[in-house]
């Protein structure tokens with residue numbers, strides 16, 4: 001990782017798809033450190049919105065049996081980036097649910113580094129991204145299972161929908177495993193809406209634009225399930241999606 | 246006349262499936278189409294419904310005086326065409342209630358009718374779910390997700406009840422139903438569709454649904470065409486002698 005004062009370049013793996021122009025405006029970053037003591041639970045919601053670039057850099061340290069639930073909603077007109085580094089002690093649990101919506105000219109980026117440092121910790125990452133014409137969504141996520149972190153359960157579920165041929169999605173889920181008896185799954189898909197479902201809905205009388213909206217709402221909503229104040233967050237996501245369509 | 250299909254030719258993935266199919270259905274009638282696997286029964290339903298990939302290469306279909314093939318799939322639905330799917334589609338994250346209310350209101354809007362309020366819609370949905378003995382709570386769940394085969398088919402019929410179409414094309418609605426569910430579905434079809442201003446086209450393999458929903462006409466579809474038409478007794482004959490003997 002580059003030091004916090006120097007603006008990264010495209011040669012830095014974690015920044016190769018970033019909107020560096022937008023980052024320059026808010027650099028240098030102030031990294032935020034969060035420590036959750038053994039056995040305790042925290043929830044946090046980050047909403048990145050507005051016309052100015054948004055950048056967050058979180059370092060989360062989870063004690064034994066601690067849990068942390070992070071929800072991210074990125075909906076702004078400007079580029080946004082959130083980097084999350086998590087270190088899990090034994091039996092700790094980390095959940096990330098992130099929804100990114102990127103319109104023309106915006107790059108929405110999530111970079112995670114989840115380190116399983118001790119046995120039987122669980123991490124789940126659910127990322128749902130929608131890019132409209134001229135928008136870019138990025139996910140760069142690494143799950144690192146250190147030596148001795150046996151019984152790790154780590155999951156990355158990353159899906160992106162492109163609304164236009166000029167929309168871009170970059171997804172790079174990575175796994176590095178140095179322990180035994182590890183259950184790690186990563187699914188990653190960039191796609192379009194299910195044509196069968198769209199026809200089924202049309203056959204019931206739903207015009208295509210309404211059918212697409214319903215399906216995209218459901219797609220985005222999945223990432224925000226269980227968030228603190230979920231209803232308000234889902235409303236905000238729905239409104240942002242409508243503005244994007 | 247509600248539906249006139251004249252010399253319909255259709256391809257799926259460039260493969261000719263329907264090869265000159267003609268069929269006329271009047272208001273008040275129940276028709277059954279029977280035929281062996283792969284005959285093109287589902288293709289007929291999908292082609293009339295306007296499913297992408299099912300291409301009309303010849304012939305016409307006139308629905309209530311309108312050129313059916315000039316309409317988009319959702320416009321065909323709003324015109325009163327309902328297709329009960331052989332394999333209903335699962336839509337994760339979208340509840341039946343939301344989906345059906347938006348669908349019904351979209352249909353109503355295109356017909357110049359006022360939308361139903363949330364309360365009015367729920368009352369209607371509850372009434373139709375009760376008719377098909379489907380727990381109303383199931384309609385609060387995502388569309389068809391986690392439903393058994395029989396539940397999906399009953400949910401199709403609940404949707405038909407809510408949308409109240411003029412013509413229902415029901416593609417193997419009887420498959421996957423046990424004998425009790427078959428009677429419930431049969432009664433449901435009769436309650437919703439047995440009216441002088443409505444018509445039904447049942448696509449089925451078996452005689453058994455026809456015991457509950459008595460057809461006025463039975464057609465045998467083979468090789469992409471209707472090869473024989475008769476009354477209800479034709480279904481019995483098919484059951485006894487098989488398609489090959491009857492269609493020959």
Ligand SMILES: Nc1ncnc2c1ncn2[C@@H]1O[C@H](COP(=O)(O)OP(=O)(O)O)[C@@H](O)[C@H]1O
Nearest residue numbers: 257258260262281282283284285286287288289
């Ligand atoms: N999506 C498809 N792509 C290619 N061939 C298809 C497709 N759907 C159906 N067919 C073919 O069309 C023919 C008719 O199928 P279908 O209409 O499903 O028959 P039925 O409903 O009478 O059993 C079959 O030969 C089938 O293999």
Ligand SMILES: [Mg+2]
Nearest residue numbers: 286287288331
């Ligand atoms: Mg079929």
